[in-house]
Amino acid sequence: MKNRYTDLNTYLRGLFGCRVQKITIDAGLGCPNRDGTLSRAGCVYCNQKGSGTGAAAQGKSITQQAEQAKHALTRRYKAKKFIAYFQSYTNTYAPTSRLKQLYDEALDVENMAGLFVGTRPDCVNDENLDLLASYQDQYLVWVEYGLQSVHDATLARINRxxxxxxxxxxxxxxxxxxxHVCAHVILGLPGESEKQMMKTAKTLSDMDINGVKIHLLYVVKNTMLHQWFDNGRYTCLDQDQYVNLTCAFLTHLRDDIIISRLTGDPHRKELIAPAWAVNKTQTLNQIRNTLEQQNLYQGMHA
Known part of the structure; x- marks a missing residue:
C-alpha cells in the first residue's frame, strides 16, 4: 500500500537519513487563556492539565525529560536523532531570556537535530521569533500554531x-x-459543518504553511465541553464520520504539506467520549484503508 499523504516520519528521514523521533517536553509554561490575561476559562475542550505531561509539575528538568525519552525511543524505534518538541500549553509565553534558557537546555542534549515549538498565534512577537530563527543554522526549526478553525464564529464559540x-x-x-509553520486543526468542533471543515483545509492549502496537524475533538473531564456533552449540547463524531472527514480534509491540502498527525491521543483516565478515541492504531489504519479503497490522496482537490 503506497502512502497517500505526506507524513512527518518520511519527511524527517529524508532530511536526516535515519529514524528521527520527537521528544515531548513540558516546560511548565502557562496560557493567557487560563491565567486571566484573556480569560480564566480556557478553550472549551481544555482542562487545567491542557496538553501537559505533568513532567514539569513533577520537578523534572528539561534535560531529565529529554534523556528519559531518548532512552525509550531509541529502544523502541531505533531512533538516531531527535526533535525537542515543546508541546504543553503555550511555549512562547515567557520572557525571551527564559525561552532561550529552555530551548538551549533541550538542544544541548546529544543528538538533538531540531526544535519544534507549540504555541498560540497571538503569543509570538518579533523578539521570540527572532530567537527561534537564530537556531536555524544548526537545527531544523518549526513553530506549531494552534488554530483549530479558520472560522471566527467557531473560534469565538470555543473561547479560543x-x-x-x-x-x-x-x-x-x-x-x-x-x-517552518505547522497549523493545528480540530475536526468535529461544535457547530461546524463538513463544508466549513473543508473550507479550513482549502484556506490553509492556499497559505504559506509547511505542515498540518489534525486532531479529533474528544471530551475530557472538567471542561466546558464536558458540560455541553452531559446536557446534550454537543455530540461527538463517530469513528466512521471522523475517518471520512479526515480523508476528505487531506484531499484539499497541497501535497507538499507535511501531515504531522491524523488524530488525537487522549489520556484514558480523563476521556469522557468518544470511547473509540483511545483506539488510535485502529483509527489510523481505517484512514489509510479508506484512502486506498476510495483512491483518495492528499492534494487531489487542492
Missing part, C-alpha cells in the same frame, strides 16, 4: 481568544524569517 487574522499575521511573521 484570538481570531483567524492573528493566525495569518503569525504565519507571515514566522515565514519571513524562514521558520
Amino acid at each position: 481568544g484570538h481570531d483567524f487574522a492573528a493566525f495569518e499575521n503569525a504565519v507571515h511573521a514566522a515565514r519571513k524569517r524562514g521558520i
